[in-house]
Amino acid sequence: MSDQPLLQARGVRKSFGKTEVLKGIDLEVRQGQVVSLIGASGSGKTTFLRCVNLLEEHDGGEILLDGDPVGYRMEGGRRRRLSEARVSAQRARIGMVFQQFNLFPHLTAEENVMLGLTKVLGKGRAEAREIASGWLARVGLAERRAHYPYQLSGGQQQRVAMARAVAMEPRLLLFDEVTSALDPELVAEVLGVMQDLAASGQTMLVVSHEMLFVREVSHHVVFMDQGRVAQEGTPAEVFENPASERLRSFLGRFHGLLGGRAE
Template identity: 85%
Template sequence: MTEPALLQATNVRKHFGEIEVLKGINLTVRQGQVVSLIGASGSGKTTFLRCVNLLEEHDGGEILLDGDPIGYRMVGETRKRLSETKISAQRARIGMVFQQFNLFPHLTAGQNVMLGLTKVQGKSAAEAKEIAEHWLGRVGLAERRDHYPYQLSGGQQQRVAIARAVAMQPRLLLFDEVTSALDPELVAEVLGVMQALAESGMTMLLVSHEMLFVREVSHHVLFLDQGRVAQEGKPSEVFDNPKNERLRSFLGRFHGIFSR
């Protein structure tokens, strides 16, 4: 039996002024799946993630999380924006890890993870500390919980950011090029954490240029080109049998690591 869709996007469109960045994106993410978006810079990948997390407002189409429209509801033929209270509740069900770590410099690693647990979820300091220590341990930073961001490497800071997002127990976790700001030798440690989360059953929607990683962890891959889904399918289908010329050209940038 097929799992129901956790995230369902239908004909999602987004304009910035006169430029249409998303031109009708359709996408399904089911519980426990890892779905990846690949494509050249400017193809709309990050914009789509930001629409899912309500950091951008899509202009058309519909995005459903657990069957509930994100950000809007339809009243007849008119889209009505939800109340800020309902939107905040929807945001709380979606975690996001960004290219930049976005840690508070005046807080320790543990305090960064605890903040959302106490301020958003209303947990006690003792409970939040226990959860933070658990997740910092899961990302290999138990001994760094009292360190400030400036005392951590880029890879360690990104792992704190991942722990912070996962500690909130989101239904869906979004990753936006989380290794792009890291030195090459630090990339593997972050990808290792993401792979462990995938293997634990975390539902993930990610944007990445780490093609070997995408191929290994993804259940489904979508290649975006100029705001449209140009090809999608299982990783083996997308990487081994690219039917789209733009996809073949895109994969050709990766030094022939994929057989075609």
């Protein structure tokens, strides 16, 4: 694992109208790390992910990927929006898996994975098909590659979405509550794929309420509260030594994870 941060956020702010959702987020993710964001709904976790991936434009502060400012550059003391070509190139280095699967219903699983490889990376269809087939096998869907989304379970659709994201070879992979839309019995299969990706060294920034997964897989855990980083550290530091009543209360919902402190 490199000591040089792959992702750096410095004082990131974001408002929707008069509501300030992110109030100066400082965060680092190093290559090969799994960093998990936890916290109550509305604490700013998903908004921060969307700012990293340029789906939302942050209002202040700076986000850097491999030292390269994301979305903006400073010029004469002012932020200037990068060209759309630069923004598209940056987006291609960051993969994201959403709560909803966002698969194209008229394309097979394999074709869904191939699409970005051909349209964004410019690969030929034969090479894209080979890559897509390999990743679908990696997520346990080799025999489902010719199936359409309606022929797949929710867990299988989410695994196709994960294969689609990782097939692009992103520098950073973002996960936004990817199990929240799944039936409970399908959650384990998706978390299993995420665990395999983490073990392979994929750099991941994860928003999740699956606390056992967060504790077991993460290198670093960030607790967000009301748009700020309220506490961060190793899983042991965050789960076993919550420094605030807010964090204790949040973790108290997940019995057994605090070694008896949640009672």
